[in-house]
Amino acid sequence: MSAPVEAPLAANPVEAVLRSFRMPHIWCPGCGIGTTVNCFARALEQSKLNLDKVVVVSGIGCSGRVAGYLDLDSFHTTHGRAIPFATGMKIANPKLTVVVYSGDGDLVGIGGNHFIHAARRNLDLKVICINNFTYGMTGGQMGPTTPVSALSSTTPFGCFEPGFNLPHLAESAGAVYVARWTTYHVRQLAHTMGEMLRKNGFSFLEIISPCPTLYGQRNRLGDGLAMMKHFKQQSVLRHGAPTKEVGIELQGPIAVGKFVDIERPSFLDVMNEQLGRTLEAEYAGCVKDHVPD
Amino acid sequence: MKADPIGVLTGTHFFDGDHACCEGALAAGCRFAAGYPITPSTEIVERFAQRAPLVGGMFLQMEDELAASIAIQGAVWAGAKAFTVTSGPGFSLMMEHIGFAAMTETPCVIVNVQRGGPSTGLPTLPGQADMMQARWGSHGDYELIALAPSSPQECFDLTIHAFNLAEQYRVPVLVMMDECVGHMTEKVVIPPASEIEVAPRRYTRLPRGEYVPFHAGPDGVPEMVRAGEGYRIHVTGMTHDEQGFPAPTVEAQQKLVQRLVEKIRRNAEAIVRYxxxxxxxxxxxxxxxxxxxxxxxxxxxxxxxxxxxxxxxxxxxxxxxxxxxxxxxxxxxxxxxxxxxxxxxxxxxxxxxxxxxxxxxxxxxxxxxxxxxxxxxxxxxxxxxxxxxxx
Missing domain, CATH: 3.40.50.920 (Rossmann fold)
Incomplete structure (x- = not known):
């Protein structure tokens, strides 16, 4: 009589893209960041890109820890400065696909100036912003996306300044690709991330994500699951919507979809064209020619 | 190794210190500069913007000094030699990224053409009051190297030396000029490339799997890789273990910070020059x-x-x-x-x-x-x- 054969455990389909040896991760139960990482890992797998040439750059905060869990060349930089670090990296070696993966406080609070200038330059960076409406790592303070009247540890009587409408900010500053989904929309997220990996220019994805531990609990939005259900109910699919109209209010509707997808010459295209035209044969090419493949 | 002749403007010149500093960077193999305009340092990057496209480099004007001082570090991890230049107020803004470079062992050069301070101070006039800030300005314990040229010729020579020291010890190296040295014009002799010694980056020859990114050799300095080569490294400003991953423990802190400090202190006699x-x-x-x-x-x-x-x-x-x-x-x-x-x-x-x-x-x-x-x-x-x- 032979021993019963155990069915092999199904392999995690995105295992190859993750640093499983770094698990368990630091994120709270019900947090949405891990969900987005799963979506991104799927997008990477499906992209057929040579992952040795894909770099992820994060700033500081809960979302800043994404870089450490992806099995890519990964850089966990300083608070707010992921974009300028990525800018130097992309220009010094344009053959790299450079993804900036960070949170709302990092990218548009302390790093807001870099965000708008990178969009203006239209350097080919893929910027993924986890928006949980709060500074999670430091204990749930109000931030640049906290909606009016929302409670936070530094707005104990309700927030009284309006939050940023991030898609509108990104488009106004010059982004060529702008989309928003929530962590409920896992297939759409992976699809959008895949489109961003192929897009040339400054592309921006806002992901509305639950922070049940701090933002959710304080504002009586329930646990992670309840917040996801809330995102599902409140989401309104609005592909191509004018970004001016997609601001988010506390408990209000969440416009999702791809708002902007246009063509505009990227920073490196314009630079190479202009220097080539002006300097002709004297133009020695940008830094890339001195970095071996 | 010797300098790449493409970046070396061999000859006898009549340069101010700022221009000489730029030529030193190019001769050292620097092909990426990022900066934000600030008197009295602007001539360095103005010249770099003019010269770099002819030698396979580029100047990127950033939105502030925070951005400039981290953009150069992104460029370094992509494989370039890079520097930024500034003066008083901009130098203050760069402090956090001097610490980041020290912590992540990112070889880079920061030039401070000192002016009178504090605050906006004397934008067009000299000062030497950033010397302690150069040493202690970023938070935490770390060591770095700072040079002080006293002539345009030294602005050229010591900028090359700064890049070489940065590569040898994997630290940020500061070139502490002053407005007088930056703006005085004197004879500057640039030798042939074959006479200019340039330190290569200390890249590893080990394959992925054997390579431990922050494991130091006998001189306390680990070997480096650049992004895009398949090593899938992690670089963080957090206290990290030898693999490069966050390690928020007393032991890891002691081991890392001790090494960062000792790699300079133990080699101080070799670095000191007077x-x-x-x-x-x-x-x-x-x-x-x-x-x-x-x-x-x-x-x-x-x-x-x-x-x-x-x-x-x-x-x-x-x-x-x-x-x-x-x-x-x-x-x-x-x-x-x-x-x-x-x-x-x-x-x-x-x-x-x-x-x-x-x-x-x-x-x-x-x-x-x-x-x-x-x-x-x-x-x-x-x-x-x-x-x-x-x-």
Whole structure:
């Protein structure tokens, strides 16, 4: 009589893209960041890109820890400065696909100036912003996306300044690709991330994500699951919507979809064209020619 | 290895210090600069913007100094040699990223053409009051290297040296110029590329799997890789283990910070560089650097003419400080006279190193102009006389 054969455990389909040896991760139960990482890992797998040439750059905060869990060349930089670090990296070696993966406080609070200038330059960076409406790592303070009247540890009587409408900010500053989904929309997220990996220019994805531990609990939005259900109910699919109209209010509707997808010459295209035209044969090419493949 | 001839403008030139610094960077193999305009450093990047596209490099004007000082580090991890240049207020904004470079062992060069401060201070006039900020400005314990050129020729030579030291020790290296040195025009000789020694990046030859990104060799310096080569490294400003991953423990902190500090302290004798004039028989030694060393040299000459045995010690590398040499001299000289364009910074260091064996007398200057040689001379003479009375 032979021993019963155990069915092999199904392999995690995105295992190859993750640093499983770094698990368990630091994120709270019900947090949405891990969900987005799963979506991104799927997008990477499906992209057929040579992952040795894909770099992820994060700033500081809960979302800043994404870089450490992806099995890519990964850089966990300083608070707010992921974009300028990525800018130097992309220009010094344009053959790299450079993804900036960070949170709302990092990218548009302390790093807001870099965000708008990178969009203006239209350097080919893929910027993924986890928006949980709060500074999670430091204990749930109000931030640049906290909606009016929302409670936070530094707005104990309700927030009284309006939050940023991030898609509108990104488009106004010059982004060529702008989309928003929530962590409920896992297939759409992976699809959008895949489109961003192929897009040339400054592309921006806002992901509305639950922070049940701090933002959710304080504002009586329930646990992670309840917040996801809330995102599902409140989401309104609005592909191509004018970004001016997609601001988010506390408990209000969440416009999702791809708002902007246009063509505009990227920073490196314009630079190479202009220097080539002006300097002709004297133009020695940008830094890339001195970095071996 | 020798410099790539494409970046070397061999010949005899009439350059100001800012332009000479730019040519030094290009000769050293720097192909990426990022910066934000600030007087009196702008001429360096203006020249770089003009020259770089012809030699396979580029200048990127960033939105502020925070961005400039981290963009260069992104470029370094992509494989380029990179630098940024600034002055007082911009230097203050760069402090966090000096710490990031120290923590992540990112070889890079930051030039500070010092002006009068604090705050906006004297934008077009000289100062030397950022010397302690250079040493201690970023939070936490770390060590770095800082150089102080005192002529346009040295702006060229020491900028190359700065890039070489950055690669050798994987630290941020600061070139602490001052407005006078930056804007004075003198003869600058740029030798042929074959005579310029350039330190290559210390890339590993180990394959992925065997390579441990922050495991240091005997000199305390780990080997490096660049992004895009398949090593899938992680680089973080958090306290990290040898693999590069966050390790928020007492043990990891002690091990890492100790190594970051010791890789410079243990190699300090090899890094330290100073120039001495008339120190052999000196009873009074003047310590001065940058533009002030040139004024001090005149004061020393005048003192000699009056029969006082004065000498000049000019730190070329200011950090790490030539502490052994000062300690040695303290046991036999009557006094140190420190002339600097601030109200007492390097003087504190001389006082510390002399450990009570010889007095240190400061000749301060608030900035905006250089000392008069006579101001330094008076102090030299007073010290020589004081000692005689005591005897």
């Amino acid at each position: 120039e001495e004039t008339g120190v052999e028989d000196a009873e009074v030694v003047v310590v001065a650097y940058g533009i002030t060393a040139r004024v001090a040299r005149r004061a020393v000459e005048l003192a000699r003419q009056q029969g006082v045995r004065a000498g000049l010690l000019r730190p070329v590398v200011v950090w790490p400080f030539p502490e052994n040499r000062i300690a040695e001299l303290a046991r036999r000289v009557r006094a140190f006279v420190v002339a600097e364009m601030n109200l007492g910074q390097i003087a504190l260091e001389v006082e510390r190193c002399s450990a009570g064996n010889a007095p240190t007398v400061l000749v301060p200057h608030g900035g905006g102009a250089v000392h008069h040689p006579e101001e330094i001379l008076e102090v030299i003479l007073a010290q020589a006389r004081t000692e005689e009375v005591l005897r």
